[in-house]
Amino acid sequence: MLKASAVMKKDVVCVKRDTMIFEAVTILVNRKFTGLPVVNDDMSLAGIISEKDILRFIATLDKLSLIGDLKDSAAKVEDFMTETVTCFDHEADITDIYESLVENNFRRVPIVADNKLVGIISRKDLIAFLLGATIQ
Numbered sequence: 001m002l003k004a005s006a007v008m009k010k011d012v013v014c015v016k017r018d019t020m021i022f023e024a025v026t027i028l029v030n031r032k033f034t035g036l037p038v039v040n041d042d043m044s045l046a047g048i049i050s051e052k053d054i055l056r057f058i059a060t061l062d063k064l065s066l067i068g069d070l071k072d073s074a075a076k077v078e079d080f081m082t083e084t085v086t087c088f089d090h091e092a093d094i095t096d097i098y099e100s101l102v103e104n105n106f107r108r109v110p111i112v113a114d115n116k117l118v119g120i121i122s123r124k125d126l127i128a129f130l131l132g133a134t135i136q
Contacts, residue, residue: 005090007129008111008119014039017046017078021057024049024077034107038081043116047081056080087112097121
């Protein structure tokens with residue numbers, strides 16, 4: 001059995017609940033991410049903020065001054081994040097993660113150990129890992 005810990009990225013960029021939404025958007029755009037895990041102070045998983053969540057936030061803004069409203073907004077990540085998140089333990093079988101990514105409409109899954117965020121696996125990470133294993 002191949003475990004999640006063999007595939008996951010360990011240096012996870014994440015935000016906290018009280019992170020300003022503009023900061024989260026900036027990270028997503030600059031890092032070319034499609035979503036970020038949201039953690040509590042103890043690194044337990046609180047949710048995820050995705051492109052879809054950001055679009056939901058943008059829909060609340062005044063269309064005439066969109067950029068100014070986005071930058072000046074007092075909204076926090078916790079106001080728009082998705083709280084119910086599918087995640088996997090670092091010991092999980094990679095097949096279960098693969099099946100979850102195929103069957104569901106999300107692009108990444110957080111990986112936890114003792115209920116703390118320790119990694120993330122995206123569709124791209126999994127494909128790259130499988131391609132690398134095939135080439136070797």
